[in-house]
Amino acid sequence: MENTDPEDLLYARVAGHYRRAIQAGVLAPGARMPSLRTLTRTHRVSLSTAVQACRSLEDEGLLEARARSGYYVLRPRHALLQPVREPDPQQALPDPSSFSGIHDRVSDFVAKCERFPVHTNLALAFGAPEAYPQEALKNAALRALRRHPEVLVSPVPPQGDPGFRSVLARRALAAGMQTTADEILVTHGCTEAINLALRAVAQPGDVIAVESPTYFGLLQVIESLGLQTLEIPTSPSRGLSVEALELAFRTHERIRAVVVVPNFQNPLGSVMPDAEKARLVALCETHGITLVEDDIYGALGDDDLPLKSCKAWDRGGNVIYCGSLHKTLAPGMRVGWMISGRWHARVRMLKHAQSRPNDALAQIAIGEFMDSHAFDRHLVRLRRQLKAQRESMAAAIASHFPQGTRLNMPRGGMLLWVEMPEGRSSRAVFEAALAEGIRVAPGLMFSNSARFDHFLRISCAFPFSSRTESALRRLAQIVAAG
Ligand SMILES: Cc1ncc(COP(=O)(O)O)c(C=O)c1O
Incomplete structure (x- = not known):
């Protein structure tokens, strides 16, 4: 029955226990599973339930049975697929x-x-x-309302809540960026940040170089601004080909910006090596073409080490960094931000003309949460x-x-x-x-x-x-x- 929760069944509960251990690496590939006899004693189940648990893990490709020796953890099956x-x-x-x-x-x-x-x-x-800390965010919002009852009836500073921007500036250090609260502009998600970035640097008819394949939302933004797309070959493992981009710079006029998702690109999941990020930043600077960086997935790496952003190598203010909490913390709150380097004043003006500041309550609540260890613990769990x-x-x-x-x-x-x-x-x-x-x-x-x-x-x-x-x-x- 498709709708039965598998863990309602005894064998499935035992299987789930070992599946989690295998997925967490506690039982590594090649490790021997506890014997059937041990399983019956540990989980107080019958022999047939223990056998059924092991067989179901075998069916999932997590275990293999070896004659007269028992069950062993297999290499993950996806390792057998060609890249x-x-x-x-x-x-x-x-x-x-x-x-x-x-x-x-x-x-x-x-x-x-x-x-x-x-x-x-x-x-x-x-x-x-x-997957998100709903209760903690709700409490942070209630506290924000108690402490700042005026928040719903008072104007918001044009760049966004200063406390929130300070937290973002501190958190940006982990991705190798040096920035200040004054350089940050809070936006309605990454989508508004990218819209503003492209409007700041390009005119209708101009060309924007993008990764290929790329997130369809970006293609929509480019099209809706009357811009054109130039798709640059992108490696499923190493991200945008800087070599191909260099070629494009030489052969195409009117390229005004490059938009890149350097960390866990959508849809490829690729990550650009640091040396390529540095090369990309330098190449764009040399050609006077703005680099717009969308780092929405950067905090979601398995290693708990935040990946470097391209902006970390930006010395001349040519990189516009766009971030968002849509994936990492609060899909419902529509909070993003940008660090626009030399385009800051123009982007500020465009934001004012386009949508005015974001509402303050979400920023104050999120700022408080992100300033605590609870945010780090949440990220580790996620x-x-x-x-x-x-x-x-x-x-x-x-x-x-x-x-x-x-x-x-x-x-x-x-x-x-x-x-x-x-x-x-x-x-x-x-x-x-x-x-x-x-x-x-x-x-x-x-x-x-x-x-x-x-x-x-x-x-x-x-x-x-x-x-x-x-x-x-x-x-x-x-x-x-x-
Ligand atoms: C690469 C990328 N950028 C931007 C977005 C949208 O960001 P936001 O919801 O913050 O506007 C997405 C959402 O899927 C995405 O994958």
């Missing part, structure tokens, strides 16, 4: 004037999603509500959870998807970019899956071209359950049927 193919940095770049736009594809996706009820949503790029979900999801894809499927395993974030065997269409798979209540993001949405039509972006943002497993099994059948 997604690397692009050729010398490949011919699409002509920006042939730019067809993304709005129709996104509207089509949204309209179709609205038509079908969904039981398993694998298209979301933010965590489940339980990263562990996302890692476990990614591992389970990748193992299930490796078990069920047809031969020829490729996948890179990111070391952070909440997204998997899955290359289907040749000839599959993400649009067809998306539509067939949606009709059965399973939602994924088709590769077609991540480029203005059809180059990624045989990819799917599969989200690991929500807890992995038996329902997720059966949805993936069904999705795999749809992919296999072609």
Whole structure:
């Protein structure tokens, strides 16, 4: 039965206990599982329940049975999948004037999603509500209201709450940035920050270089501002090809900005090595082209070490840094910020003209929470959870998807970019899956071209359950049927 919570069953509870230990690395690949006899004693279960628990972990690809020796932890099954193919940095770049736009594809996706009820949503790029500190944020908001009862009826400083901006400046140190509260502007999420950045540096008709594939929301912003996109080959493991970008700078006029997601790129999950980030910053500075950095996933690495932002190498103020709490802390609060370097005054003016300051209550509450160790503890928990979900999801894809499927395993974030065997269409798979209540993001949405039509972006943002497993099994059948 698909809807039964697996942990209601005795064998599943035992299996869950060891699954978590394997996923956390407590039982490493090659380690021997406790014997069946030990399992019966430890968990007070019958021999057949112990056997069933081990067999279910074997079915998931976590254990293997060795004759007369017992069960052993396997290498993760996703390690058996081939990585997604690397692009050729010398490949011919699409002509920006042939730019067809993304709005129709996104509207089509949204309209179709609205038509079908969904039981398993694998298209979301933010965590489940339980993944965030709801109670602590509620209490912080109540405290903020008690301490500052005037907050709802008083104007907000134009750049945002000063206390919140001070916390952001302190927290930015971890990503290698040197900034002050005065240089930070609070925005309505990363989306507004990117809008303002591009409006500050480009005019309609100008060209913006972006990673390929890239987040469809960015393609929408570029299109809605009357700008054109130049898609630059991007490695699934090392991010934007600086070599290809250099070539583009030499061959294309009117490039006014580069937008990059250096850490856990959406959809690839790639991370640019530090040396490439430094090279990118220097290249843009040399050519007088603004670098807009979207670091929305930077704090979500498995290693608990915040990754460096490109801005860390910015000496001349040519990098516009955009951040947000949409993924890491509070998807419902729409709080982002930007550090605009030499464009600060112009960006401030544009923000004032466009939307005026963000409301203060959310900023005060979040600022208080982020100033405490509770925020660090929350991030550690969230990263562990996302890692476990990614591992389970990748193992299930490796078990069920047809031969020829490729996948890179990111070391952070909440997204998997899955290359289907040749000839599959993400649009067809998306539509067939949606009709059965399973939602994924088709590769077609991540480029203005059809180059990624045989990819799917599969989200690991929500807890992995038996329902997720059966949805993936069904999705795999749809992919296999072609
Ligand atoms: C790379 C990237 N940038 C920006 C956003 C949107 O950010 P916000 O919700 O803060 O506007 C997303 C959301 O999916 C994203 O993946």
